Amino acid sequence: MKDVSLLIKPASGGCNLRCGYCFYADEAEKREVPSYGIMPRETLRAIVRRALESAHGSCTFVFQGGEPTLAGLPFYRDLIEYERLYNRRGLPIYHAIQTNGILLDRDWTGFLKTNGFLVGLSLDGTKESHDRYRLAPNGGGTFQKVLAAAQRLQSGGVPFNLLTVVTADVARQAGKIYGFYGRSGFRYQQYIPCLDPLGEAPGGHPYSLTPRLYGEFLCALFDLWLRDLMRGEYVYIRYFENLLGLLAGEFPESCGLCGECSPQLLIEADGGVYPCDFYALDEWRLGNLCDDSFETIERRRQESGFIALSRRKDPKCAACRWYPLCRGGCRRECEPALDGRLGLNYFCESYEMFLSHALPGLREAARIRKR
Numbered sequence: 001m002k003d004v005s006l007l008i009k010p011a012s013g014g015c016n017l018r019c020g021y022c023f024y025a026d027e028a029e030k031r032e033v034p035s036y037g038i039m040p041r042e043t044l045r046a047i048v049r050r051a052l053e054s055a056h057g058s059c060t061f062v063f064q065g066g067e068p069t070l071a072g073l074p075f076y077r078d079l080i081e082y083e084r085l086y087n088r089r090g091l092p093i094y095h096a097i098q099t100n101g102i103l104l105d106r107d108w109t110g111f112l113k114t115n116g117f118l119v120g121l122s123l124d125g126t127k128e129s130h131d132r133y134r135l136a137p138n139g140g141g142t143f144q145k146v147l148a149a150a151q152r153l154q155s156g157g158v159p160f161n162l163l164t165v166v167t168a169d170v171a172r173q174a175g176k177i178y179g180f181y182g183r184s185g186f187r188y189q190q191y192i193p194c195l196d197p198l199g200e201a202p203g204g205h206p207y208s209l210t211p212r213l214y215g216e217f218l219c220a221l222f223d224l225w226l227r228d229l230m231r232g233e234y235v236y237i238r239y240f241e242n243l244l245g246l247l248a249g250e251f252p253e254s255c256g257l258c259g260e261c262s263p264q265l266l267i268e269a270d271g272g273v274y275p276c277d278f279y280a281l282d283e284w285r286l287g288n289l290c291d292d293s294f295e296t297i298e299r300r301r302q303e304s305g306f307i308a309l310s311r312r313k314d315p316k317c318a319a320c321r322w323y324p325l326c327r328g329g330c331r332r333e334c335e336p337a338l339d340g341r342l343g344l345n346y347f348c349e350s351y352e353m354f355l356s357h358a359l360p361g362l363r364e365a366a367r368i369r370k371r
């Protein structure tokens with residue numbers, strides 16, 4: 001393999017929060033073994049060794065969960081030690097961690113800084129929208145703690161992206177949230193449409209995002225972002241950045257814009273491998289990185305038809321004028337797949353509404369960025 005990139009769950013689905021919408025808690029509940037516990041050191045060692053001995057380019061280790069900080073700082077110190085042991089060819093190694101921020105004290109931020117971790121921090125907008133669903137086990141809100149973690153990252157000089165789940169509440173407050181992030185110096189932002197649990201008809205929860213609300217949210221956010229760009233203030237918003245790349249003929253970095261699922265490797269705490277964070281389910285288990293080579297896992301991925309299915313889109317996409325910028329979106333938004341074909345993306349209406357609103361502005365943004 002050229003570059004190896006692994007999404008690792010060191011604490012499985014274990015978490016110190018109880019966010020009402022958590023898709024991973026939903027997936028874990030649907031498995032025979034909901035939690036694989038904390039990853040044993042021997043498993044971590046085997047994974048790091050296999051990755052570093054198989055790669056011919058770089059190695060990227062992304063830690064996620066559940067809550068990956070629950071594995072504890074010594075786990076990550078051992079990771080660095082295993083990398084030192086097995087990186088005999090001096091390959092470049094990159095690190096990232098996606099966290100709810102609750103445990104991020106000065107020891108953590110110091111470690112993340114020293115070892116060049118890129119951090120994703122989950123914050124759902126203002127206190128009002130964040131504290132609606134991102135709750136501690138006792139039911140209390142977590143906004144103040146996450147804000148303190150963000151400030152600690154800022155003062156420690158650790159680069160971080162905010163990840164904001166676009167719930168129905170968040171969608172109604174684009175201006176308030178974007179303004180708050182701007183005043184707080186949070187210039188790297190990613191917004192993820194809130195997904196309803198697998199196998200349920202969408203729209204059944206107070207957090208459920210409707211296609212119309214999501215379309216309106218994207219339009220409002222885009223106008224604010226473009227206004228800032230025209231004033232010379234640049235804010236990174238991952239989706240808009242990917243659209244600019246697509247317009248310039250580049251390959252998108254965001255998986256849902258590639259036109260098909262990319263070959264991801266999600267590693268559970270027992271070393272088990274799955275094709276995507278959204279499909280860490282028993283029926284999609286591809287093997288175990290402690291025992292199986294990357295070639296074996298790749299062969300099983302092909303046999304499973306996971307990527308092939310993502311190419312069989314709803315017929316509406318083939319005739320759609322927005323396909324070059326939408327590409328049918330993420331497969332998880334096209335469930336249920338029936339008769340060997342994906343359904344129409346649940347947010348199709350949002351993408352049509354947004355792309356027809358934003359195309360002239362995107363072209364203008366591309367011109368401004370070229371100057």
Ligand SMILES: C[S@@+](CC[C@H](N)C(=O)[O-])C[C@H]1O[C@@H](n2cnc3c(N)ncnc32)[C@H](O)[C@@H]1O
Nearest residue numbers: 021022023065066067098099100122163194195
């Ligand atoms: C499953 S969490 C794991 C990492 C860590 N516990 C955290 O919250 O950042 C990864 C990301 O998925 C987001 N997320 C959780 N449930 C979601 C849902 N139903 N739809 C979209 N994103 C969701 C979280 O807010 C977080 O940004």
Ligand code: SF4
Nearest residue numbers: 015017019022066100
């Ligand atoms: S903190 Fe992350 S893993 Fe934990 S419940 Fe919330 S979204 Fe899920």
Ligand code: SF4
Nearest residue numbers: 255261276330331332
């Ligand atoms: S389901 Fe979505 S995120 Fe997962 S591999 Fe497919 S396009 Fe990517």
Ligand code: SF4
Nearest residue numbers: 317320326328345348
């Ligand atoms: S806008 Fe709708 S029809 Fe067009 S490519 Fe996207 S999902 Fe398909």
